[in-house]
Amino acid sequence: MTNIALFDLDHTLLPIDSDHAWGAFTQAIGWCDPAEFGARNDAFFAQYQAGTLDVHEYVRFATEAVRLRGPEAAAQAHRRFMQEVVRPAILPAARELVERHREAGDRILIITATNEFVTRPIADALGVQELIAVRLARGADGWITGDIDGVPSMREGKVHRFEEWLGANGLAWDRIVTTFYSDSMNDLPLLEKVTHPVATNPDPRLRQVAQERGWRILDLFNQKK
Template sequence: MRIALFDLDHTLIPLDSDHAWGEFTTAIGWTDAEQFKARNDAYYADYQAGTLNIADYVRFTTEATRVRGPQAAQAAQQRFMDEWIRPAFKPQALALLERHRQAGDRLAIVTATNEFVTRPIATALGVQDLIAIELARDGQGWITGEIAGTPSFREGKVTRVAHWLAAQGLDWSGVQIHFYSDSMNDLPLLEKAQWPVATNPDARLEAEALKRHWPVLRLFEDPA
């Protein structure tokens, strides 16, 4: 089976959806603008540096959503998609997904952003299979701010993809994988793929890709 795996943020969309959700919740008055922005930017810098504490970040980034409750969160989620996410879709990224569909490949998004933020994005991109950070739920089925299971972050992406394959009766030996990512944080999964593609790469991943002779794809550059 041929599988095309895609990171999401800065790979298929030219922004970080988790960071953007935080900015959006501030814009609609759910958080204090100055305090939230300082913490959100600090966590994003940690992510870029490869030092992010993912459990702490998920507690932080889901707090306002959890407090507001499911009804308000669902309405905000729709606004976020309409006003922030869909306008950011790029034809080059949509075309890449379509090429793999036409080739008969199985598509999946593998992201370190939580499922609440990313499920609507995956759906809008036409990708059914989403491997994202799963959120623990309380007795009423609402999010608690904690992570359920292994977070799909760094080495955890390899673990989660292995679980996803096993659920379909597959393992690494029975598949051929393309994996597209922008981030050095995804090096463990890039190393597992037969066709790793550094996509809109950060500086560290671009250097690594050049060293390993991996292809470098720039989806968000306007054609000449």
Template sequence: MKLTLFDLDHTLINTDSDYEWGVFTTALGWNDAADFARQNDAYYQHYKAGTLDIHDYMRFATRAIRQQGASKSEAAHADFMRSVVQKAIKPQALDLVRQHQAAGDVVVIVTATNEFVTRPIADAFGVPDLIAVNLVRDPASGWFTGEIDGTPSFREGKIARVQAWLAERQLDWADVDSTFYSDSINDLPLLEQVNHPVATNPDDRLRAIAQARGWRILELFH
């Protein structure tokens, strides 16, 4: 089985969906603009540096939707898809996904962004298999609590989550010919795990490693 894994932010789309969602909800008046921008920028810098506390960040990132509730949040996300995300989905990224699907590959998006933000984006790419950060739901309300459910698909956690996905299908790494596209140094563990790592629009640290190791480098948005 050929398994093709894609990171999402700055890999398949030329922006960070979680960051942009924060900007979008701030424009709706759901966050204190100055305070949110300061914290959002700080978390983003930690992410790029590989020092992000994913649990702390997830509480911050879901605060607005937890306060607003499901109906308002889902309606806002539909607007977000139309006004922000669709512009970030470029033809060359769609073509790359479809080329792998047409070749018979099983395509999975593996992202450290939460399921609420990313499920509609994966759908827009025509990818049913999404491994994202799952969120705990309150039994009474059915809405998110801000806590992470299970292992977050972040750094080494991406390997664990893909491993679990394979196990659900009675497979292991040895049973698949695996490819992973990613831009981020945070994804180095999974890039090292797969048969075919592809540094895609790579950050400076990942680019240096890819060049040193002879990995393929793909500039998808150039």
């Protein structure tokens, strides 16, 4: 049997939502109108929390500034985003949790509904090579188009994308032992599939479900550092 540790990212390993934070960062560096973008960004975030988000519409919105600026400017801005926003938000408790699974010999995988442009450098900063994120479609010039490539890794899509990953790695559900850490009710489909679901910094609805089902609850960011 192969032991696999799965981690959601935002509000699970990070105490922030990286997608929303990236949007706020693009406002701060003058890439978009703060009032209009901020209101829409907040509205989309509220829809995500409520489980009503149209992820295709959101990704077109969230990647617009990046698409218009081009790959060089986007990469430069993301390096600054990592330095100023993300790295200070990576807490010791999150690193230690990942490291415990690494020391146990588990395969470690981040699976997130945030797109790969935002999250690939974050996974690297956490020392996690394997990442399932929303794939961004690319045009003939190799740059992102604003569309999603394939099934988005959100809600039931996380199960689909994880099963794709299993197949690509010669694995199947009956040959693995899985632990999945997530904060969000949106991740209930995958939490219900894994061997060991862990409600991590859970939102109120997920906390209630976890209590009713006897799932482990981990308030990672309330631990003493």
